[in-house]
């Protein structure tokens with residue numbers, strides 16, 4: 189999933205900044221849900237009977253349906269090859285479903301004009317196992333770069349970057365290059381880089397995969413904190429201990445299918461316990 193930097197190079201016209209729904213040029217059917225007088229929260233992400241097979245025929249997801257509401261923290265779990273990364277790539281519109289639909293704020297992603305995808309993708313902050321930092325740039329510059337490519341003015345960059353670095357607790361190391369930071373610190377820079385664009389959703393694909401257990405816990409705590417501040421978080425991981433510590437909604441994939449979807453879930457391998465024991469089943473909205 190390297191597309192984020194490429195897309196970030198496409199400068200956003202300022203007139204479109206702040207558009208609430210997909211970030212695309214505003215028309216009435218792109219309105220953001222959730223700010224209205226209605227008490228019913230509408231999903232920020234909906235998978236409606238989504239299947240995905242890669243062009244070589246490999247099936248990755250089969251008949252996947254779920255809704256994610258704004259503000260949720262969702263752990264997406266499953267063995268290697270279960271389809272976690274594919275699911276996140278569908279949300280980022282990096283790959284397209286073979287059948288079914290993925291929607292963001294009620295908008296079917298397949299209806300977004302390809303040239304408008306960068307607008308949509310500003311809604312989605314991405315964090316990866318391998319950090320994807322620019323090695324010759326400092327922590328500050330890595331985060332600032334995300335704003336520069338969108339043409340943000342210098343005073344805004346100088347104002348916002350230190351604030352974000354403080355949130356991820358790296359204010360004191362703003363001048364360090366990635367190689368002068370620990371793995372956990374590098375991942376914090378990557379999270380700051382995702383946050384600086386004020387995304388509606390953070391998708392994190394195995395963000396703790398290269399980290400020691402203590403740093404990994406720190407990253408999960410940070411994602412929880414970001415979620416508390418209002419950002420929807422979708423965390424793909426096969427780390428059982430971390431998911432159980434999070435104690436929030438867990439969607440388990442097994443060979444491309446949703447094996448379970450439970451609030452306050454725990455990560456158990458499919459078939460390990462009778463379904464529904466000691467957990468609250470999710471009801472579809």
Ligand SMILES: Nc1ncnc2c1ncn2[C@@H]1O[C@H](COP(=O)(O)OP(=O)(O)O)[C@@H](O)[C@H]1O
Pocket residue numbers: 242243244246247248266267268269270271272273274275
């Ligand atoms: N670009 C691709 N081309 C063909 N098959 C792929 C591709 N990416 C992933 N797959 C296959 O799709 C399935 C799901 O992969 P993935 O979504 O990466 O799972 P996970 O992230 O849970 O390990 C696996 O069988 C994998 O080999």
Ligand SMILES: [Mg+2]
Pocket residue numbers: 272273274393
């Ligand atoms: Mg993966």
